[in-house]
Amino acid sequence: MRRIAITNQKGGSGKTTTAVNLAAALGEKKRRVLIIDLDPQCSATSWLGLKNPDKGVFRAFTENGNVLDIISQTNVPNVEIIPASPWLVGVEKALAREVGAETILRRQLHKIPHERWDYLLIDCPPALGILTINALAAASEVLVPVEAHVMALEGLAQLLQTVDVVKERLNPELKICGILACRVDRRTRHAQEVVEHLQGRFGDLVYKTVIRENVRLAECPSFGKPIMLYDPRSYGAQDYRALAAEVIRQERGR
């Protein structure tokens, strides 16, 4: 099972849109996917139709609940989810003096059968707090969505530094599987310049697939569907299918 943390502390980079749509596109290609939603906003959880998750994954952090008990079906073929809940807002404070707080999620994941899924995608909140650290400690790879705006470039150094520190101190196998340019508006030179900047600075770490700005991607959450079920012929569906193909091709090199 590939364990991929989808993270960027910059808000609105496309983390949830990527987690849900990449999961669905992998599902289409017969990969079995488990999403973990670590965001107190519950964006992925409510997008996939789980309106009242009770405490969701919060239980795994504070009551030593078993994650296996909170895995839920979704309406997307081959995709299951461990839902978030608003309770997560209190996790940082609740775990402040807890020994081993940074590796709770990793220890919880030891309890689940790894052969049941091909991919684990962890949707992170827009912060470098305890929830994101847990995701980085539990994952084997990091996928970084970046909005094609110059302001999105500011925090990348801080994020990559955090990944290095987690790799050094908590999780030696952690590596970046890719940087994904999101919300790329073909109509503006600005977006193109930001994509070129990313390619110049990070080379092969940047996925060849670029996710174009496409209003259908912004619409589909209100219909509770990923883009390939909402509008299968849209740019958004094409782009996330291309990303899934590129992610699958990485399987060979691992």
Place this chain on the structure above:
Amino acid sequence: MRRIAITNQKGGSGKTTTAVNLAAALGEKKRRVLIIDLDPQCSATSWLGLKNPDKGVFRAFTENGNVLDIISQTNVPNVEIIPASPWLVGVEKALAREVGAETILRRQLHKIPHERWDYLLIDCPPALGILTINALAAASEVLVPVEAHVMALEGLAQLLQTVDVVKERLNPELKICGILACRVDRRTRHAQEVVEHLQGRFGDLVYKTVIRENVRLAECPSFGKPIMLYDPRSYGAQDYRALAAEVIRQERGR
């Protein structure tokens, strides 16, 4: 001095873009403005040209440093800033067991001369953690930027509930001065529907001014200038000037 917290836990709603450009537009209209950047990403701080803020406002939270000592000039007329720093990432954990942690900023603001500025704008991180609570406890008003996407509507109830709780328990004068529709793409029906939904649900709380999607707003941070200095005739400059006029008109009703 009006003390306005600019907050929304949804990432990428336009908080920083609004804090910096509204401050500059108010400055144009001869209002003196102090920005406080509470975001560990330091977006507003680096946009306004402060590259190395040392510990910035972090000192005020942990070392009982005096905020007056960290106020900095900016290159924008009538606008000063109390900068953020990456150290803020650790504030939540550092204050977890601290008595009165939620009102540190408010107590710090008692030390500054309120007649020196007309407006205090607090740029918040995308979370409902200790930094945002401090902002809500220290402010007299809340301005909520909302991206014109359906996914941005999800978290509003959670935010408004948090405002109510802070008003009830920590800060009885707190009120919402307005909900601001941001990144409204005139080309899509989706954005229009979201704006209409906001107006239907929140009525007069929604500013008449709408901030249109305008790539010039995404470009100006890389030039270290607010929109009215970067491209004074752009839609972005027009919209933020209109917002400033509307905010100033609210002065009478207070």
